[in-house]
Amino acid sequence: MNIQPISGGFSDAPRQSATAFRSVLEVMSRPGKTAVLSGAKPPAPLSIAAGTAILTLADSNTPVHLAGVFDCDALRQWITFHTGAPLVPADEADLAIGHWHDLEPLDRFRIGSPEYPDRSSTLIVELHDWPQENARLTGPGIKTKTLAFVPGNRPTDFPLGLDLIMTMGERISALPRSTEVEFL
Amino acid sequence: MTAMDAYNFAYLDEDTKRMIRRALLKAVAIPGYQVPFASREMPMPYGWGTGGVQVTAACLTPDDRLKVIDQGADDTTNAVSIRRFFQRTAGVEVTEETEDATIIQTRHRIPEAPLQERQIMVFQVPIPEPLRFLEPRETETRRMHALADYGLMQVKLYEDIARHGRIATAYAYPVRVEGRYVMDPSPIPKFDNPKLDDSPALMLFGAGREQRIYALPPYTRVESLDFDDHPFVASKADHACDICGATESYLDEVITDDQGGRIFVCSDTAFCRSRQEDRQ
Incomplete structure (x- = not known):
């Protein structure tokens, strides 16, 4: 029997997901900052940070879209077993996982409506390596300005927009829609 | 069996905490916008901080040190019972010292000691909608927020001036967040409003009965509404x-x-x- 789908979850879900959530909350409230996110051991090609974020945030109420190489049997089974999240096309997703070029074009994803800007997708962008800073960030959560890596242009029409979570290995950072990005 | 073992960590079940956590992330990404969430019944009455308690439960980790205040006091009924609730259901350390706390749940005050970057403030909110007493219909207030149509609030403050000679609102004084959403800072005295602006700490707001969560990320611009000839004054x-x-x-x-x-x-x-x- 193939036991891979049922291994790699949290061993102590209440405490591990609490600690994991605080890391996600920390990076979402302080754009440009990176944090350690670990606990899950998902099958390749998903990183530990992205797998932990999914176990922390996804459940049967959270449609998930898998883009590019992440749309594979091993991951489909793992996410279904551990979270029960329905796997859906991009335009129905609350959460999406992929490399930047596989997530594009980003206008497939929901950015919310003026009455309900929260009804938007959060993209988990897996990075191959953590590249050099290429942008200057300003906005809520940033004292004056900060330098960070931004994978590319995202549709923003605040308060509408996409929130990004960047992951690699056990590292995570985030780029909420409220952040102003100026590429260097 | 101790109370710790009888409950899930921090009382709420994991599905509920995930739902609240997703709402919190949206709230942080859209500062000042009220995110609807499926508020649960808590083992305390509405008006006792059920919104704040749910936000705290979703944020607590075993390493946290919690402070709870009610109108600034650590030793009043509401503060003592919420503090004991989390001692029993999450086993976290508690403190009365503002400087030592990592999470501070509060009813209607912001501590005098300056907040720090590693701290999270959790506010208990009775009525999250700043426009509610001016416009009772949710569909209308939602559209007003969508259009950033806040003239009604300025009219209300102007009527204060016409009637009393000054802006008479002394608590729950409305603020504008990053020049976009008008937000109710919860019934803190307007003396505390300046502490919301450019705060190093993350601030989270939970309204249990009204089922709304909203947030101010650190270093967010928060302006109290006023007029050029009647500037905001933080009074005591x-x-x-x-x-x-x-x-x-x-x-x-x-x-x-x-x-x-x-x-x-x-x-x-x-x-x-x-x-x-x-x-x-």
Whole structure:
């Protein structure tokens, strides 16, 4: 029997997901900052940070879209077993996982409506390596300005927009829609 | 079996915490916007901080040190019962010292001691919608927020001036967040409003009965609404604390007898106590 789908979850879900959530909350409230996110051991090609974020945030109420190489049997089974999240096309997703070029074009994803800007997708962008800073960030959560890596242009029409979570290995950072990005 | 083992960590089930956590992330990404969430029944009545308790439960980790205050005081019923609730259901450490706390749940005050980057403030909110008493229909207030149509709020403040000669709103004084959403800062005295602006700490707001969560990320621009010729003034009782002598802290007026006797004391009990200890 193939036991891979049922291994790699949290061993102590209440405490591990609490600690994991605080890391996600920390990076979402302080754009440009990176944090350690670990606990899950998902099958390749998903990183530990992205797998932990999914176990922390996804459940049967959270449609998930898998883009590019992440749309594979091993991951489909793992996410279904551990979270029960329905796997859906991009335009129905609350959460999406992929490399930047596989997530594009980003206008497939929901950015919310003026009455309900929260009804938007959060993209988990897996990075191959953590590249050099290429942008200057300003906005809520940033004292004056900060330098960070931004994978590319995202549709923003605040308060509408996409929130990004960047992951690699056990590292995570985030780029909420409220952040102003100026590429260097 | 101890109470710790009888409940899931921090009382709420994992599905509920995930739902609240997703709402919190949206709230942080859209500062000042009220995110709807499926508020649960809590083992305390509405009005006792069920929204704040759910936000705290979703944020707590085993390493946290929790402080709970009610109108600035650590030792009133509401503060004591919520603090004990999390001691029993999450096993976290608690403190009365603002500087030592990592999460501070509060009803209607922001501590006097400056907040720090590693801290999270959790506010208990009764009515999250700042426009609710001006426009009772949710569909209308939602559209007003969508269009950033806040003229009605300026009219309300203007009527204050026309009637009283000044803006008479003393608490739950409306603020504008990053020039976009108008937000109710919860019923904190307007004395505390300047502490919302450019705060190093993350601030989270939970309204249990009204099922809304909203947030101010750190270093967010928060302006109290006013007029050029009637600028916002953060006021307090013109007095010094009768116990510790502080002139810069927010004061409660305490009636001491039926002969008109009264004293003014710091509403922040931890602040007042540390000043008394310093003097000894």
